[in-house]
């Protein structure tokens with residue numbers, strides 16, 4: 001018997017009908033920080049305020065990973081890309097699309113929570129990813 005899905009790392013995102021990334025915004029310089037941090041990496045102010053990033057964002061660059069990185073237990077190939085969110089922060093993340101030819105610079109990408117692998121206890125480990133917004 002398996003439990004509920006396990007996040008690949010606690011504190012990165014919140015799952016739900018509309019998943020969000022858990023970030024911080026510096027109260028001095030306004031920079032958005034992801035993952036959350038105790039201090040601003042731009043101006044070193046302390047105690048940035050928590051913010052949630054819902055997307056969608058804009059695809060900047062991307063590639064496909066065809067060989068599993070050390071310790072990675074999921075499937076290959078998988079897509080990785082840089083997505084700029086409306087808050088101005090660029091996030092490197094997994095893409096649901098693994099074929100680079102199927103993606104276009106500047107296209108809109110929405111946040112998803114996707115299965116990554118099954119851990120030793122049989123739990124589904126999930127992570128955040130960006131998926132192309134379906135064109136209407």
Ligand SMILES: [Zn+2]
Nearest residue numbers: 026029040043
């Ligand atoms: Zn700052």
